[in-house]
């Protein structure tokens with residue numbers, strides 16, 4: 001089973017050194033080189049090249065879609081009893097757990113996140129997601145509405161077909177699992193395109209899914225994985241006429257492309273999980289201001305701030321602003337930024353040099369606009385691992401709502417502190433954004449919790465906590481944070497069509 005969170009740094013380095021990263025597409029149950037083009041996957045941990053990976057162009061995407069099309073139109077998968085499909089998903093969960101250490105090490109190497117998070121959070125979520133949808137597969141019921149006595153109406157939920165899934169690099173396997181597991185449970189076939197920054201863990205997952213399918217006697221093609229960049233491989237999938245559903249997680253800017261690809265091709269269903277600029281409101285009656293500050297710091301620096309739901313705008317009542325901000329800064333300065341492979345590390349490397357440059361650009365712009373830098377703002381010098389991309393946790397106060405640092409998604413460990421004097425002002429500030437993914441609220445008053453939660457235009461509102469939840473609850477955004485919902489039974493709606501059969505008796 002390999003090391004766990006109790007294992008030593010040396011153990012994890014040994015696992016990481018022993019991982020053989022997969023480098024070829026998975027199409028129709030086989031590994032394929034494609035036309036021969038390759039690209040390098042570079043580790044943000046130390047700038048080294050982890051692997052050379054087959055680079056998908058239109059032709060490779062076409063072959064992957066053809067394999068999925070066959071699996072859906074002619075293969076056994078959509079025609080299996082739902083309980084049988086469920087059993088395969090449970091087996092995938094087991095295989096993920098068997099390979100948990102290896103996959104966790106690979107994610108920390110390709111993405112830069114701490115091993116405690118890859119192993120403890122991401123891999124647990126991936127196995128848990130396959131298990132949850134495996135158990136759900138045969139619990140979905142159709143409807144027979146009460147109609148005229150002379151007729152029998154059936155409303156049946158049918159698999160939507162071939163799903164293209166395109167995901168980012170920040171939670172490379174969790175976000176893939178949130179799409180693949182409900183799609184497979186519903187009876188769809190999938191082509192997954194991971195981010196070009198983190199294709200290795202996805203290719204490994206493809207191998208495990210094929211193993212589970214083979215054991216169940218299901219021919220390959222139910223899940224295909226093609227590595228490649230967005231403007232080529234992603235675009236080809238988005239425009240493909242044989243893809244029925246495109247499930248995307250990524251930036252709002254790229255989400256717009258997928259709507260265009262759909263409009264320019266076959267009007268495939270497009271589901272979007274996009275960016276955010278989430279507010280975290282601290283009212284003076286919060287039950288525990290220290291907990292509010294500690295959670296605000298944890299939330300923005302978790303996963304290096306590379307979180308769609310990052311509480312990047314701390315909106316704090318002016319009467320407690322100084323106390324809360326000072327406590328957040330203390331936490332920021334105490335955070336252990338270090339080697340992603342060290343189990344004691346709390347914040348790892350940003351996902352590469354381009355990300356580091358982009359985040360530093362936001363920091364420079366905030367300073368120029370007049371925000372006050374309270375801590376951080378620069379890379380760690382020396383870097384915990386030479387060649388890696390490590391940034392100090394950064395906090396700005398005296399931020400005003402018009403500044404770019406308060407409006408644009410930074411996707412890095414950068415917190416903006418804004419103040420308010422009334423609850424109405426806090427709600428207006430919170431909603432003053434094009435995004436609507438998540439929000440936090442700290443209050444000890446039950447009525448305030450309900451009324452403010454109702455007033456917030458966000459898909460998730462956390463009260464007296466942040467980033468809590470489990471698979472039972474839906475996740476997704478209002479406004480330009482997207483449409484549709486991942487997780488929970490609602491995710492099945494993305495991957496199914498409703499059919500009405502009206503029988504005249």
Ligand code: NAD
Pocket residue numbers: 166167168169170171175193194195196228229230231232234235238249250251252254255257273274275276307308309409411437476477481482
């Ligand atoms: P991104 O939008 O740049 O890339 C996401 C995916 O789209 C990648 O696979 C990429 O290859 C592909 N892509 C890029 N350009 C493309 C193009 N022109 N045509 C087709 N495909 C293209 O996002 P990212 O940098 O990988 O991830 C960060 C973003 O993801 C942030 O905005 C973050 O908020 C968002 N995100 C959202 C959620 C959510 O559930 N709402 C979760 C995680 C991340």
